[in-house]
Amino acid sequence: xxNTAIFQQLMNDYKDKxxxxxxxxxxxxxxxxxxxxxxxxxxxLSYHRxxxxxxxxxxxxxxxxxxxxxxxxxxxxxxxxxxxxxxIHIDQINTKEIxxxxxxALTMMENRERTKVLYQALDKIPQNQHIAITLSKFEDLTVxxxxxxxxxxxxxxxxxxxxxxxxxxxxLENYFRKIDE
Numbered sequence: 001x002x003n004t005a006i007f008q009q010l011m012n013d014y015k016d017k018x019x020x021x022x023x024x025x026x027x028x029x030x031x032x033x034x035x036x037x038x039x040x041x042x043x044x045l046s047y048h049r050x051x052x053x054x055x056x057x058x059x060x061x062x063x064x065x066x067x068x069x070x071x072x073x074x075x076x077x078x079x080x081x082x083x084x085x086x087x088i089h090i091d092q093i094n095t096k097e098i099x100x101x102x103x104x105a106l107t108m109m110e111n112r113e114r115t116k117v118l119y120q121a122l123d124k125i126p127q128n129q130h131i132a133i134t135l136s137k138f139e140d141l142t143v144x145x146x147x148x149x150x151x152x153x154x155x156x157x158x159x160x161x162x163x164x165x166x167x168x169x170x171x172l173e174n175y176f177r178k179i180d181e
Contacts, residue, residue, distance in 0.1 A: 007047070011040055014057065017139060018064045024134035025068035027119045035071055039064045058148040061141070065131055065149065121171040129164035132157055 018039050023032035042063050050059055122130055131150060135141045143161070147154045 007040075007044055010043060010056065010060070014060050015040075018060060021061060021064045021134065021139050022068045024122075024138040025065070025072055025130075027115075031071065032068075035067050036064070038067050042067070054148045055145075058145065061135065061139070061145075061149045062151075065135075069127070117172070117175055118168075121168050121175070124171060125164055125167045129160050129167065132160040133164040133168070136161055 015036065018036045019029075019032050022035040022039070023029060026032050026035065039060065043060060050056070054062075122133070125133075128150070132146055135146045135149060136143075141149070143154050143157045147157045150157065
């Protein structure tokens with residue numbers, strides 16, 4: 001990208017949106033910010049390849065989704081490796097525990113639990129539904145914008161959103177039913 005002012009404007013316009021999109025997949029603010037930096041590095045390095053077939057926002061969101069999914073795949077691979085190491089009694093796995101102190105520990109704990117349950121439910125639905133619902137609910141993209149990011153039809157997005165809501169509702173009802181029992 002030859003004009004750094006244009007790039008700076010893109011970062012200013014989309015940084016928070018990209019971080020939020022990444023967070024919807026990664027569930028960790030620091031990881032989301034790291035991936036957002038990778039997204040903007042990719043935007044900077046490959047801007048010359050942007051063909052204008054979609055809006056710049058759609059292109060940036062697509063990069064953010066792809067980079068986030070790459071991190072999710074790497075995490076899953078690392079989990080499998082860690083499991084395998086434990087299975088064969090290799091105990092040299094580094095684990096970090098981070099203690100966090102909140103002013104209102106009980107409220108924060110409840111909010112974290114609800115968020116965790118929601119993200120676990122999101123992780124259980126099919127990937128296309130996860131992408132669609134994340135872009136819709138966390139990023140407030142329209143069905144048309146989501147269809148461009150996902151490179152599919154608007155009716156397909158509507159169907160994905162509908163199925164995602166049904167799946168999430170069912171999973172969350174099951175979770176809260178177990179709590180009440």
